[in-house]
Amino acid sequence: MLSYRHAFHAGNHADILKHLTWLGVISHLKQKTKPFVVFDTHAGAGEYPLSSEQALMNREFDSGIARLENLTPASALLNDYQTIVNPLWQAGIYPGSPVITTMAMRGQDTAHMMELHPTEFPALQKNMSEQNKQTPTSANVHLHYRDGFEALIALTPPTPNRGAVLIDPPYEQKSEYEKVTQSVDAMFRRWHNAQVVLWYPLLSDRAKDKVLACQTMINSVSKLGKTCFSAELTVAPNTYDAGMYGSGVCVVNPSWQLDEHLTQAMKEVCKAMGESTHFSLNWLKHENS
Structure with a gap:
């Protein structure tokens, strides 16, 4: 259950979509002077040397972040990223x-970062210690060696109660999909x-059980907030043996115009990453629906 190491996938297509979305959420929270609180349930090691043995094994960054190296973005969100x-x-x-x-938040904002992997957490401590020397937000960044789902429920609602949650499990076990739904449901009962x-x-039909579990999770989570959209990036055809052919984000209670800002950024990303790359965004729930 704790075998997953994100270093093997650092800087890939999934990171780009996930981090652009997350940065868009934080950017909107910063539009008001009021402080906010954010939670990262599966923080990992914090940063990843691309010269490491794990990163070089499949070099997933070559088809991800490397494709954006010479891009001059028109999108404000992509420029921030x-x-x-x-x-x-x-x-x-x-x-x-x-x-x-840490680089996006302000001095008055707070972040809680959870990681349970016995190797990743010490790396997170080390990397964030180095990062915090360069930023003014270190006093408000709290690292937790604990289960991210358990901590999310225990630490919410925060004070102040405006903020956001990033949930990025490894999904090694099919049961994790149901665990996500249960945890988000419990969290929203406390922090609506x-x-x-x-x-x-996004997995091909070779992993049919997980595909069904993922769709059930998205359907359930999308109903928990006032509004919800899903955004998906595919990088290969969805054939039976494709494996992971892309990824998505389900955004509950998205900030105003996040869908537009993300779409603008991802159009540029897709153009840079090649013809086999496609992005789509669909609203799953509108307010009062």
């Missing part, structure tokens, strides 16, 4: 969501106005 990512990319590092969050960004893989 590249402003954070490019300096680290030039240093041979891809930032995980903890580093992106939270924004939630839930990442999920």
Whole structure:
């Protein structure tokens, strides 16, 4: 259950979609001077050297972040993303969501980052310690060596109660899909106005049980908030043996115009990543529906 290591996938197509969405949520929260609180349930190691043995095994960053290296973005959201990512990319590092969050948040904002993997958590501590030397937000970044779902329920509702949650499980076990639904449901009973960004893989029919479990999860989670959309990025044809041919995010209670900002950014991403790459965004629930 704890075998997953994100270093094997750092900087791939899924990271781009996930981190653009998350950054769009944070950017909207910053439009008001009031502080906010964010939660990252599966924080990982915080950042990933692309020269590591794990990253070089499949070099997934070559078909991901590397394709954006020479892109001059027209989208404000993509520009914000590249402003954070490019300096680290030039240093041979891809930032995980903890580093992106820390670099995007303000001194008055708070972040809780959870990780249960016995190897990843010490790496998270080390990497965030180094990152916090460079940012003014270190006092408000809290690292938790605990189950992310359990912590999410225990730590909500936060004070102040405006904020968001990033949920990015490895989905190694089919049961994780149901666990997500149960945890998000329990969290919304305590913190009904939270924004939630839930990442999920797009798997071919070779993993039929997980495909069905994922669709059930999305259908259930989409009903828990006032509004919800899903956004999906595919990078290969969905053939039986394709494996993971893309990924998606289910965004509950999305901020105003996040759908438009994300679509603008992803259109540029798809153009840079090639003809086999496609993006779609669909509303699953409108307010009062």
